[in-house]
Amino acid sequence: MKEILCGTSEITGASFSIYPMTDRFVDIILSSLKEVDTSKVWLKSDDVSTCVRGRSEHVFDVVKAIFLNASKGGDHVVLKAKFSNGCPGDSAGDAFMAEDSILMNNGLSQKINQEVATQFALYPLGIPGYMDVIMDQIKTVDQQGVFSGGVHYASRLDGDANSVFAALESAFEGARNSDSSHIVMTVTMSANSSSRKEGQ
């Protein structure tokens, strides 16, 4: 049996990928990464996904900035991300927990207006009352004006990417304050779908 890696109770991580549906996907991914300041997170990429880990606010800041920079050229770009906190396991990236909370990319991101269609789901693990935690956070998101209803196995959010990210982050942080010590949130965010049907 090989080792199973996960995280410590404080650190937040995101395993994510950016999918630009164009022949220039490599250029778009690489130039987006270049424009984003990742100095406050632990970062590792492989052939399947990229993982960033550190203080929760920097993890969200970096993932949002990479997605926004990849989508700002108008290509159909999809972000698939899984945010996690409290997963029992290793401590890679713990050094980044000492960073301050000043966001490195928020100024850049706020300048980019990008409508997105999003599906997200929360998984508060280890507790019988997980559905209550989910429902509470759906209410949080609904109050922020981006909630569009339930779809199968997820909830749908529509609106400006900065607003949708703010709602996602507050739902994740809200769930962290529940009885569950291990929270997972999955996010699919689509920008510039050439048509509502074609985006699939």
Added chain:
Amino acid sequence: MKEILCGTSEITGASFSIYPMTDRFVDIILSSLKEVDTSKVWLKSDDVSTCVRGRSEHVFDVVKAIFLNASKGGDHVVLKAKFSNGCPGDSAGDAFMAEDSILMNNGLSQKINQEVATQFALYPLGIPGYMDVIMDQIKTVDQQGVFSGGVHYASRLDGDANSVFAALESAFEGARNSDSSHIVMTVTMSANSSSRKEGQ
């Protein structure tokens, strides 16, 4: 508050998307869907994802066939899928539970040899002992010869797509037989990555 949709205790569902990293992504998705027999599952697409629901074996059969048909032309194609069983909620697609268990696309899929790099994670909800369920199913996958070790927030599988899918399905079914009544499994599967680095 709008409705939250999920599923009944018997029905399995998969919310998934195929991402061909090419300008021809629409053609690839549509022609792949055309080649696959989806008659034994409930299917609905929107601009973010496609959802198939029905008997577990047909859900896996259809998702695998769509991915294999999309990737067989050699383009870099990624599948992101979330399989779910036992989610409390609606019953759309329940009519498909009366289908027999003869797979409609397995013959087609078995003819396609496709190496894939995969990350998957299991989330058995509602029980304190969820990590034990996960570890048991990692052992199941390891016995099938495709397990490559842990990555952050997931486990990695490498090998032929048919073998990897068989391992994923057995892990999912194994977890369904645990104390948890609600199982979620996330899968990222990458084919034809132009380079191990570029695939991101």
